[in-house]
Amino acid sequence: MTSASTASTASQGLAGTTHEPDDTGHFGRWGGRYMPEALIAAVDEVAAEYEKARHDPAFLAELDRLQRDYAGRPSPVTDARRLSEHAGGARILLKREDLNHTGSHKINNVLGQALLTKRMGKTRVIAETGAGQHGVATATAAALMGLECMVYMGEVDTERQALNVARMRLLGAEVVPVTTGSRTLKDALNEAYRDWVASVGHTHYILGTAAGPHPFPRMVRDFHRVIGLEAREQVLAAYGRLPDAVVACVGGGSNAIGIFHPFLDDADVRLIGYEAAGDGVATGRHAASITGGTPGALHGAMSYLLQDEDGQTLETHSISAGLDYPGVGPEHAFLADSGRASYEPVTDAEAMDAFRLLCRTEGIIPAIESAHAIAGAVRLGRTLGPEATILVNLSGRGDKDVDTAARWFGVVDPESLPTEEPPPAEDADGAVASGEREL
Amino acid sequence: MTATGTGITRLAEVFTTAKAEDRAALIAYLPSGYPTIKGSLGLLTQALDAGADLVEVGLPYSDPVLDGPVIQHAVDAALKGGVRVRDTLAIVEQLAERGGRAVVMTYWNPVLRYGVDAFARDLAAAGGLGVITPDLVPDEAGSWLAAADREGLAPIFLVAPSSSDERIASTTAATRGFLYAASTMGVTGARDAVSDTATSLVARARTHTDLPIGVGLGVRNGAQAGEVATFADGVIVGSALVSAAEHGRAAVARLTTELAAGVRGQHTGR
Numbered sequence: 001m002t003s004a005s006t007a008s009t010a011s012q013g014l015a016g017t018t019h020e021p022d023d024t025g026h027f028g029r030w031g032g033r034y035m036p037e038a039l040i041a042a043v044d045e046v047a048a049e050y051e052k053a054r055h056d057p058a059f060l061a062e063l064d065r066l067q068r069d070y071a072g073r074p075s076p077v078t079d080a081r082r083l084s085e086h087a088g089g090a091r092i093l094l095k096r097e098d099l100n101h102t103g104s105h106k107i108n109n110v111l112g113q114a115l116l117t118k119r120m121g122k123t124r125v126i127a128e129t130g131a132g133q134h135g136v137a138t139a140t141a142a143a144l145m146g147l148e149c150m151v152y153m154g155e156v157d158t159e160r161q162a163l164n165v166a167r168m169r170l171l172g173a174e175v176v177p178v179t180t181g182s183r184t185l186k187d188a189l190n191e192a193y194r195d196w197v198a199s200v201g202h203t204h205y206i207l208g209t210a211a212g213p214h215p216f217p218r219m220v221r222d223f224h225r226v227i228g229l230e231a232r233e234q235v236l237a238a239y240g241r242l243p244d245a246v247v248a249c250v251g252g253g254s255n256a257i258g259i260f261h262p263f264l265d266d267a268d269v270r271l272i273g274y275e276a277a278g279d280g281v282a283t284g285r286h287a288a289s290i291t292g293g294t295p296g297a298l299h300g301a302m303s304y305l306l307q308d309e310d311g312q313t314l315e316t317h318s319i320s321a322g323l324d325y326p327g328v329g330p331e332h333a334f335l336a337d338s339g340r341a342s343y344e345p346v347t348d349a350e351a352m353d354a355f356r357l358l359c360r361t362e363g364i365i366p367a368i369e370s371a372h373a374i375a376g377a378v379r380l381g382r383t384l385g386p387e388a389t390i391l392v393n394l395s396g397r398g399d400k401d402v403d404t405a406a407r408w409f410g411v412v413d414p415e416s417l418p419t420e421e422p423p424p425a426e427d428a429d430g431a432v433a434s435g436e437r438e439l
Numbered sequence: 440m441t442a443t444g445t446g447i448t449r450l451a452e453v454f455t456t457a458k459a460e461d462r463a464a465l466i467a468y469l470p471s472g473y474p475t476i477k478g479s480l481g482l483l484t485q486a487l488d489a490g491a492d493l494v495e496v497g498l499p500y501s502d503p504v505l506d507g508p509v510i511q512h513a514v515d516a517a518l519k520g521g522v523r524v525r526d527t528l529a530i531v532e533q534l535a536e537r538g539g540r541a542v543v544m545t546y547w548n549p550v551l552r553y554g555v556d557a558f559a560r561d562l563a564a565a566g567g568l569g570v571i572t573p574d575l576v577p578d579e580a581g582s583w584l585a586a587a588d589r590e591g592l593a594p595i596f597l598v599a600p601s602s603s604d605e606r607i608a609s610t611t612a613a614t615r616g617f618l619y620a621a622s623t624m625g626v627t628g629a630r631d632a633v634s635d636t637a638t639s640l641v642a643r644a645r646t647h648t649d650l651p652i653g654v655g656l657g658v659r660n661g662a663q664a665g666e667v668a669t670f671a672d673g674v675i676v677g678s679a680l681v682s683a684a685e686h687g688r689a690a691v692a693r694l695t696t697e698l699a700a701g702v703r704g705q706h707t708g709r
Contacts, residue, residue: 024578032579034547036505038599038624040576040606180511186502193504198625200601297548297574298502310524311552312501 006074006230010067010108011060013225014053019264021331025214025301028337031330033213034297039193042200047215049120054222059115066111067226070144071101073108074230077238077391082361083374087381090388093243094364095231095259097395104367104396105227105255106137110206112223114141117204124148124203128192130157130185130251131322131369132164133396134208139173141206149173152191154184157321163400182315185251185325189299209252210329213300217329224258231391232262239389245270245380248393249372250343251287251323253332255395260341270342273332274376276318277345287316289328290336290343298326303333319348319404322369322396346372346379352408354378355398367396368404445591446568450616453492453540454651454672463668463702465490466653467695468544468677469684470497471530472522473513480530482684482691487539489692490699494534495571495675498527498545505573507628509678524553528565535566542568542595542616547575550583559586569593569616577613584613597621598644600636611648617673618644622656629659629679638670660694664701674702 025031033043053059067073076099080092097105117125125147129135135151142149151168155177158165168175181187196205210220228246235243246263248256250273260271278286286292289304296305298313306314306326318324335341346354351368354375358366366374370393377392384390398405406412444452457464467486471479483494499514499522506514527543534541543562550558550570562570569592575583577596587594593616598607601624611618622637623630637654644652653673658664664674676698683690 033576034574034579035576036574036599037576037597037606037610038505038601038621041601041603180515181501190502190504194507194626197505200624295551297551299504305548307548307552309552311549312518313548 006233008074008226008229008233009064010073010223010226011064012229014060014222017261019261021214021218025217027331027334030303030333031214031217031301033300034302035213035300036197038197039200042196043213043215045120046116046204046219049116050215050219053116053119059119062115063112067108071107071111072099073226075099077231077234078362080362083358083378084381086357086361087378087390088384089386090381090384090390092377092381093235093389093391094394095227095391097227097255097393098364098366098370098397102133102137102140103399104133104137105224105258105393106134106208107140108226108258109208109220109223109254110134110137110141113204113206114145114147117147117206118145120204122202122204124150124199125206126150126152126192126195126199126203127206127208128152128185128188129208130154130188130324131320131367132157132161132168132400133322133367135173135175136164136167136171138206138208139168139171142173143171150195151175152178152188152195154178154182154188156183157185160404161321161400162403184316185321186313193299209254210257210331211252211299211301211303211327217301217331220254221257221261221331224254225261227255227258227393228260228262231259235389235391241389242266242269243389243391244384245272245388246391247272247274247373247376247380249274249323249369249395250290250328250332251276251325251369252327253329255393257329257331259391259393260335264340271335271340272376272380273341273343274346274372275343276320276323276372277347278317278319280347281345285317286345287318287324287326288345289326290332291345301330303330304328304336319351319408320368320372322367323372344376346375350375352405355405356409364394365398366394367398368401370395446563447591447593447615449540450493450542450568450593454617457492457672462704463671464492464653464673465664465699465702466493466495466673466675467491467680468495468497468675469680470499470510470514470517471527472499472517472520473681473684474516475520476522476526476530479517480533481688483530483534483541484537484539485688485691486680486695487534489695491695493540493542495544495677496527496531496541498524498543498549500546500549503546505626507626507678509681510627513681513684524549528561531562531567532565540568542571542593544571544573547572555582556586559590559592563590563592567592569595571595571619573597577610580613587615595619598640600624600640604643604647607644608647611644611650614650617651617653618648619675620644620652620654620671622654625656627656627678629682630657637667641670661697661701664698665704668702668704674698
């Protein structure tokens with residue numbers, strides 16, 4: 001494990017880069033503001049306040065203090081030596097965002113936006129959540145700063161992530177199960193927007209990923225750039241070189257853009273995002289927006305989108321609630337088009353194999369979202385070989401997923417668990433027989 | 440089709456006719472495909488026959504973020520029933536063939552997917568007059584403005600109580616036909632009282648434009664329509680009609696008749 005201190009701090013993520021969108025939030029043809037006029041004043045206010053805040057030494061100092069003393073930054077980098085044996089001998093370095101307070105990278109963004117909420121004089125925050133990690137982080141920051149908090153969560157997700165629902169309620173947030181549409185993350189976003197249109201006078205919407213209308217993709221990215229800034233410094237200090245590849249899971253894409261961004265100018269460092277392929281992209285039951293999607297506008301931005309030929313949003317499928325979303329942040333669409341980053345699918349079965357592998361080789365239970373990145377890193381290591389160094393963003397811990405994983409691997413009596421559909425007996429490619437799921 | 444003139448000029452006639460009669464125009468929203476494709480054509484026809492000056496044909500979309508529960512439910516049902524974008528265009532065409540005036544109300548992604556130029560071409564060919572775009576602001580509408588201009592269609596944008604004077608100015612500058620003023624901050628749905636914010640929004644908008652102004656969100660009965668008609672050029676009714684549609688054509692006809700009396704100041708109150 002690397003040194004516990006770094007020179008990089010959260011506030012440096014806000015300093016500005018050579019990779020910015022235009023003034024109205026376009027990354028090339030992506031991004032922008034595809035949203036109701038009623039909310040334009042609100043996002044203008046957020047953009048203006050963020051611009052002031054990122055130049056305000058007091059704001060930056062407070063952000064750094066909270067990230068250090070409250071969230072526990074910097075997060076360490078762990079050399080996963082036993083995992084390496086399963087990844088072609090490549091050195092696998094884990095950026096341990098799972099060790100942050102609340103258990104994922106989401107706290108980086110939420111503390112920043114909660115501070116911004118206070119600056120704007122607003123007293124209430126709302127959020128959407130899929131896996132519940134962003135909801136828990138938002139509920140946490142709201143408790144810390146004395147803000148009223150309401151979290152919208154698809155009903156399907158409240159069932160598969162019941163632990164996080166309980167955490168949010170313990171923290172004083174109101175959790176609203178969303179029963180419209182597919183009852184997952186996209187519907188939670190719809191409800192959050194509907195709330196915000198009516199409540200915008202006193203409410204800030206803490207959007208949980210680097211997507212949505214300008215300035216969210218850029219602002220959320222900036223709050224997460226600390227992941228990549230720290231990791232780059234930590235890897236250089238420990239190994240005297242940059243990694244050959246930096247990899248992360250991609251749903252909306254906030255953890256990925258956070259770790260990728262500080263490496264954009266390092267031309268020799270490959271950047272790879274792993275999307276949730278569910279049962280396999282070919283089956284249509286997946287959530288791989290870049291791999292399997294087409295350009296479209298949803299929830300405020302132009303990006304890759306899973307949609308039918310009439311532009312209706314398709315229902316997605318992933319074992320991971322946090323990746324079960326039909327869109328992706330616009331900067332990822334831009335990086336995919338430019339070729340600077342590449343995006344590859346990882347199926348439910350591959351992710352769960354990697355989940356088990358990380359548990360057994362490193363004693364780390366990852367979030368199922370992050371297990372997609374582990375699966376990708378293992379696959380990549382086998383092609384790059386023992387000379388390679390791969391930096392993986394371990395974006396969250398897996399406590400919330402213990403029910404799902406226990407069911408998948410059959411490690412507990414199913415009758416002791418809440419009712420839920422059983423996992424499919426076999427993944428679409430037939431690669432994993434049910435018998436191999438034993439933990 | 441006997442009508443002449445572009446969509447924009449035929450839309451203007453809706454308001455000049457109403458103004459000549461010293462009243463506001465009644466604009467009725469109903470989604471295509473609800474309860475069925477044929478049924479929605481019948482309901483829209485009924486609304487026109489019972490006194491609506493213009494109909495907004497709603498194009499069902501999977502993620503209607505500006506709509507409340509009533510319209511969400513109706514468009515969900517329409518999509519489950521298999522309604523397609525081309526069905527909405529066909530309904531507009533059938534309304535136009537019998538002299539009805541129709542605009543389309545649509546979230547933007549279905550148009551993007553159909554192709555902005557193709558949608559404008561096909562809607563104009565169907566006899567549609569314009570498009571209301573609840574989640575498209577003029578800032579992102581470059582290709583649409585060009586296509587609408589080419590086809591003589593009215594791009595109809597929304598202003599909201601939160602809109603700054605600068606944004607009202609830029610939005611009205613891009614709008615043709617009529618301006619859609621959202622009466623309140625919130626999603627669609629019938630409300631007990633029309634918000635006070637509507638009068639001040641319309642007054643602010645009038646300092647920037649001579650376009651007719653339609654007020655929507657929350658109007659549910661003849662008395663409210665009469666109230667809005669005192670300060671707006673058009674009264675837009677959606678959710679209340681969709682609720683009536685659950686009870687069939689007769690209910691839609693009854694409510695439309697009441698609303699039509701309301702915009703003429705003839706409603707006796709309730």
